[in-house]
Structures are given as C-alpha cells and as structure tokens.
Amino acid sequence: MRFSEIVGLLSKYDLVKTHNLSDDPEIKDISEDSRKTKINDLFICVKGSRFDSHTVANSTNASALICQYEIKTDKPYVIVKDIRLAISITAYNFYGPFDNLRFFAVTGTKGKTSAATLFKEITNANADKCALMTTVVNSTPNFFELSDHTTQSPLYFAQLLKRSIDEGAKFASLEASSQGLDMKRLDGLSFDRIAFLNLTRDHFDTHMNFENYFEAKAHLLDLVKSDGIVFVNSDAGKWSKLYAQRGIDKGLKVVTYGTSGDIKLKVTKADDNGTQFRLKIDGEDFDFSSTVIGDFMAYDMTASVLAAVSFGIGIEVIQKAVNNFAGVEGRLERHHSDGYDFYIDYAHTPAALEAVLKFVRKLTQGRVIVVFGAGGDADRGKRPLMGSMVQKYSDLMFLTNDNPKSEDPLKIIDEVMNGISDRSKLHVVPDRKQAIEMALKTWKAGDKVVIAGKGHERVQIFNGYEVPFKDRDVAFEILKGMGRI
Numbered sequence: 358m359r360f361s362e363i364v365g366l367l368s369k370y371d372l373v374k375t376h377n378l379s380d381d382p383e384i385k386d387i388s389e390d391s392r393k394t395k396i397n398d399l400f401i402c403v404k405g406s407r408f409d410s411h412t413v414a415n416s417t418n419a420s421a422l423i424c425q426y427e428i429k430t431d432k433p434y435v436i437v438k439d440i441r442l443a444i445s446i447t448a449y450n451f452y453g454p455f456d457n458l459r460f461f462a463v464t465g466t467k468g469k470t471s472a473a474t475l476f477k478e479i480t481n482a483n484a485d486k487c488a489l490m491t492t493v494v495n496s497t498p499n500f501f502e503l504s505d506h507t508t509q510s511p512l513y514f515a516q517l518l519k520r521s522i523d524e525g526a527k528f529a530s531l532e533a534s535s536q537g538l539d540m541k542r543l544d545g546l547s548f549d550r551i552a553f554l555n556l557t558r559d560h561f562d563t564h565m566n567f568e569n570y571f572e573a574k575a576h577l578l579d580l581v582k583s584d585g586i587v588f589v590n591s592d593a594g595k596w597s598k599l600y601a602q603r604g605i606d607k608g609l610k611v612v613t614y615g616t617s618g619d620i621k622l623k624v625t626k627a628d629d630n631g632t633q634f635r636l637k638i639d640g641e642d643f644d645f646s647s648t649v650i651g652d653f654m655a656y657d658m659t660a661s662v663l664a665a666v667s668f669g670i671g672i673e674v675i676q677k678a679v680n681n682f683a684g685v686e687g688r689l690e691r692h693h694s695d696g697y698d699f700y701i702d703y704a705h706t707p708a709a710l711e712a713v714l715k716f717v718r719k720l721t722q723g724r725v726i727v728v729f730g731a732g733g734d735a736d737r738g739k740r741p742l743m744g745s746m747v748q749k750y751s752d753l754m755f756l757t758n759d760n761p762k763s764e765d766p767l768k769i770i771d772e773v774m775n776g777i778s779d780r781s782k783l784h785v786v787p788d789r790k791q792a793i794e795m796a797l798k799t800w801k802a803g804d805k806v807v808i809a810g811k812g813h814e815r816v817q818i819f820n821g822y823e824v825p826f827k828d829r830d831v832a833f834e835i836l837k838g839m840g841r842i
Contacts, residue, residue, distance in 0.1 A: 358451055359381050359382070359383055360382050360399065361378055363435070363447055363451070364376050364378065366447070367423075370446055372437045372438050372439055375435075375436050376433075376434065376435040377435075378433055380420075381433065382421055384398070384399045387448060388400050388401070388512075389401050389410070389444075389510065391413045391414070391416070394418050396418045396420060398417075398418065398419045399419065399421050399423065399447070399451075400422050401440070401447075401512075403425065403444075411428050414430060415432070419432065420433075422435070423440070441541040441542075442541045442544055445542060445543070446544065448511040448512045448514075449511060451515070452516055453519070455518050455529075455546065457522060458521070458526060458529045459668060460528075460550070461473070461476050461531070461548070461551070461552075461661075461664050462551045463476075463530075463531070463552045463554065463660060464533040464534070464535070464551065465553055465556065466554075466555055467557070467704075467706065467709045468554045468654075468656065468660075469554065470492050470685050471657045471684065472554065472660045473489065473491050474493075475657070475658055475678070475679070476528075476530040476664055479665045479679075480527070481678075482681070483670045486498040486525050486526040486527055486528070487529065488517060488526050489529075490509060490517065490529075490532065491504060491685075492813075493685055493686055493687070495517060497521040497524050497526065498521065498524040499524045503815075510542065528668075533577050535563075539563070544580065546580060547581070548577070548580050548581050548585055549581075549585050550668070551577055551581055551587055552588040552660035552664065553577075553587070553590065553600045555590060555593040556570065556594075556596035557709070567596070571596055571599065574600070575600060575603050581604075581609055584610075585610070586664075587604040587609050587612070588614060588664060589604070589611060590618075590656050590660070591615035591618035592616055592618075592622075593615075593656075597613070612663065614659050614660075614663060615656070620636055620637065620638055620659070620663060622634060622659055623635045624652045625644070627650070627655070630648070630650075631646065632646075632649055632650060632651065632655055633645065634659070636659060636662065636663075638663075638666065645658070645679045645680075646680055647680060649684040650689050651716050653712045654684075654689070687701055687811070687812025687814070687828075688702065689713060689716075690812075692829070692832070692833075697800060697836065698805045699806035699807070699808065700717065700805065700808065701808050701828050701829045702809050702812055703810070703811065703814075705732060705743075705809070706743070707743050707746045710743055710746045710750075711746050711749075713809065714747065714749075714750035714807060717750075717805055717807055721803070722803040723805070724752035724804045725750060725751045725752050725807065726755070726799060726807070727747050727751040727753070727809060728789075728792050728807070729743070729754070729808075730757045730758050730769070730810055731743055731773050733759075733760060734763055737772060740769065740772040740776070741772060741775040744775065744776030744777040745777065746776075748778070751782070752782060753782050753784075753799065754782055755784050755792040756770055756773055756774065756783060756785050756786070756792075758770075758817065759789075760819075762819070770787065789826065796808070797832065797836060797839070798839070808832060813827075814828075
C-alpha cells in the first residue's frame with residue numbers, strides 16, 4: 358500500500374489536518390516502536406504521558422510518518438486530528454480486510470474472558486478455527502501467547518487477525534474492555550455478534566462515574582453490523598435495560614436472556630462439581646452441564662451459547678463443548694488437596710467479590726477465609742466497598758497487597774480497611790505470600806479459602822519493578838512445605 362493511499366483513507370474519515378507527500382513510498386509494515394522500525398515502515402508518532410515518540414521519529418528507519426502535530430522532518434508525513442482513531446483505521450485496513458471473519462465480542466465488567474473463551478471452544482468443537490483475544494491469552498489457530506492487556510493495540514490485533522485468516526480461521530472471539538473501546542482500539546472493525554454481560558463498579562479512575570463507564574461500553578454498539586445481533590443479560594440491573602434499549606434505538610436486533618429475558622435461563626444446579634443450566638430457545642428446553650463452578654458463570658456461558666446458535670452451530674455440538682469446557686485459569690479455580698479446599702479467583706471489584714463469596718458461602722460448612730487486596734493506580738473509590746463486601750461474606754480476612762504499582766501499599770490497605778467495621782476477624786499482612794500461608798495454616802476441616810484479586814497473573818507489580826508471583830503456585834508451594842501435597 359502506498360503512503361498516499363493511507364493518507365487518502367484517513368481523509369475519508371476526516372482525520373487529516375495536513376500532509377506532506379514529497380515522496381510516496383510503498384509501505385510494507387506499520388510500527389509504533391522506534392527501536393524496531395525498518396525501511397518502508399510507516400511509523401506512528403504518539404505523545405504519551407511518559408514518552409513522546411515524535412522526538413525520535415527522524416532517527417528511525419521509517420519511510421513515512423503519522424503524527425499528532427507538525428515536526429521538522431524530511432520524511433513524508435500526515436498530521437491527524439485523532440491519533441487513536443487513525444491508528445485503528447490504518448491498522449485494520451492495512452492488514453485487512455477481515456470480511457471473511459465472523460466476529461463475536463463480549464463486554465461487561467466481569468465474565469468477559471470466560472464467555473469469549475467458551476465461544477472459541479464451541480467453534481473448535483464445530484471444526485471451525487477461531488482467533489481469540491482475552492485478558493489471559495491471545496491466539497490464532499497455530500499460535501498461542503499469554504496476554505498482558507484485555508484489549509490489545511490495533512496494530513497487534515490486526516496482525517493477529519491477519520495471521521488467523523492465513524491459518525484458516527472463520528471466527529474471531531474477543532473481550533471488548535471499556536478502556537479499549539474508549540481508546541477506539543476496535544474502531545474500523547465490524548461485529549456480527551456482541552454480548553453485554555453486566556456493569557458494576559470498576560475503572561472509575563478513568564471513567565469517573567457509571568454514566569461514562571456505560572457510554573464506553575455502549576460504543577461497541579456503534580461497531581455492530583446492520584444485520585448483527587446484540588445479546589444482553591437481562592438480569593444485570595438497569596444498565597442491561599439501557600444497553601438493550603440503546604441497541605434497539607440503533608435499529609439492531611437485540612436478544613435478552615435471563616430469568617425474564619427473551620431467552621429464559623434457569624440455573625438448575627451449582628456446586629463444587631460444576632454448573633448446570635437450562636435455556637428455553639424457540640419454545641424448546643435445552644440443558645447444559647459444565648465442570649465450571651459458580652452459578653453466575655451460567656450467564657457468561659449463555660452469551661456464548663446463544664451467539665453460537667445464531668451462527669448456525671448445532672445445539673448438540675454446543676452442549677458437548679460446554680460439557681468439555683474446563684473454564685479459564687484464575688476464574689474460581691478450585692483446588693482440593695489432602696482435605697484442603699481453596700479457590701483462586703481474579704475478583705478485584707466489589708461485585709465480583711460478592712458473586713464469588715456468596716457462592717462459596719452457600720457451599721461452606723465451616724468458615725470462609727479470604728485473602729485479598731486492592732490494586733494500585735486504579736479506582737480508589739471501590740477499595741472500601743471491597744473491604745465491606747469481604748467482611749459481609751467471610752469469617753476471617755487476610756488483607757494484603759495486590760499490585761500496588763506506583764502507590765504506597767500501606768495507604769491502599771488503609772483505604773480498604775475504611776470499609777471494614779468489624780476488625781476482630783481481620784488480619785493485615787502486607788506480604789502476600791505470608792498472608793496466603795497464614796490463611797492456609799488457619800484452615801480447618803469444613804473451611805474454604807478464597808485467594809482473590811490476581812487470578813491468572815504471573816507477577817506482582819511494585820513501583821518500577823515486577824516480582825514473579827502466581828497465587829496458585831505460591832499456595833501449592835506452601836502446602837508442599839506443610840507436607841500436605
């Protein structure tokens with residue numbers, strides 16, 4: 358693609374302020390990393406909070422530039438009005454088109470990873486290849502990589518999609534985070550099916566309030582094809598009603614599901630052995646059974662089931678895939694060793710903690726023991742709410758560090774403690790390994806231990822450095838040292 362073609366594309370979206378076409382190189386790749394930029398690359402200059410790549414643009418091997426503001430350069434360039442949108446439009450058109458892929462995107466505060474992953478498992482069971490982009494992994498039919506963001510950069514995702522098509526993929530399943538949508542990382546794509554799972558407090562450091570948070574999630578509706586379908590969890594409160602109505606107002610087909618939705622959902626059994634639920638589709642009842650635990654997980658799995666049905670995948674194939682679905686790492690991951698019952702879960706919001714602990718509470722004959730903390734550089738307002746929620750459903754709390762990042766760990770702990778009125782069952786143990794060890798050593802027959810907050814994560818992040826740390830591995834290391842495994 359010639360640079361002039363890219364400028365023309367951006368002009369169609371009214372993104373061009375000015376440009377210089379003193380040369381019109383053939384663009385062979387796109388780069389955001391000055392250290393990896395090659396000749397015939399298009400280099401995208403972004404002024405970030407910590408670094409402005411405009412300052413190094415002339416020292417790169419790039420043959421052309423996309424800039425946010427004018428710089429002194431001999432390279433051909435285009436200056437754009439909205440760099441985020443420009444990156445997405447350029448990436449998805451340069452590496453695309455992706456018209457042959459059927460897209461399924463899931464948004465919501467919690468449950469996105471499980472729903473997106475199950476959809477991939479269903480398509481695979483139908484002998485259809487699928488690309489996947491989640492908080493935990495990114496994959497193509499022949500490639501697998503652990504993830505470090507929920508919604509990756511458009512350049513990364515566009516290259517992933519191109520590779521997926523080359524490898525014969527028919528579908529793409531992904532999480533659509535509010536921050537990714539707000540940053541327009543998915544603009545330029547068109548979605549066949551989307552699902553809205555829920556909206557509970559999170560990311561208020563970015564969105565400030567529920568209204569802004571909702572609008573970020575609702576932007577996904579702008580990216581749905583005119584003949585697409587929107588699936589909405591009708592049991593998720595007022596925000597689900599608003600989401601459904603927003604979709605209807607846009608002329609989209611909206612299908613609700615839940616106890617009172619268009620598709621009736623009933624959880625028939627939920628315990629430590631798995632989850633069973635029934636869906637009434639077109640007047641006929643269909644039963645599903647999974648080893649995934651958590652009654653709330655039925656709502657996440659239903660979104661994937663309905664999307665698969667709408668794509669014409671047979672119900673028996675779907676039932677078998679659900680039955681074989683082992684869940685996602687760090688999502689209410691149960692471990693039973695020498696009598697010990699403990700769970701690893703990613704819950705890091707008040708609502709997620711409530712869902713997990715309420716479920717575990719129902720299954721516990723003894724005490725519910727919880728290890729938890731709150732992350733740094735994130736919504737501070739949710740911290741006392743998290744403390745209050747854990748107090749409500751637990752018998753013993755070990756408050757510790759999560760990922761403090763640039764914040765003072767002890768101040769984070771103090772803010773969580775503001776929501777805990779009964780300090781008699783609270784132990785403050787900043788060292789996370791020590792907190793997990795104390796919880797496991799406190800365990801008695803009939804108790805259940807929940808280690809919450811980090812789930813699948815492989816490191817703890819402190820100011821300026823990372824420490825290898827995985828809750829599951831640490832717990833097993835402790836139990837091994839106790840002679841329990």
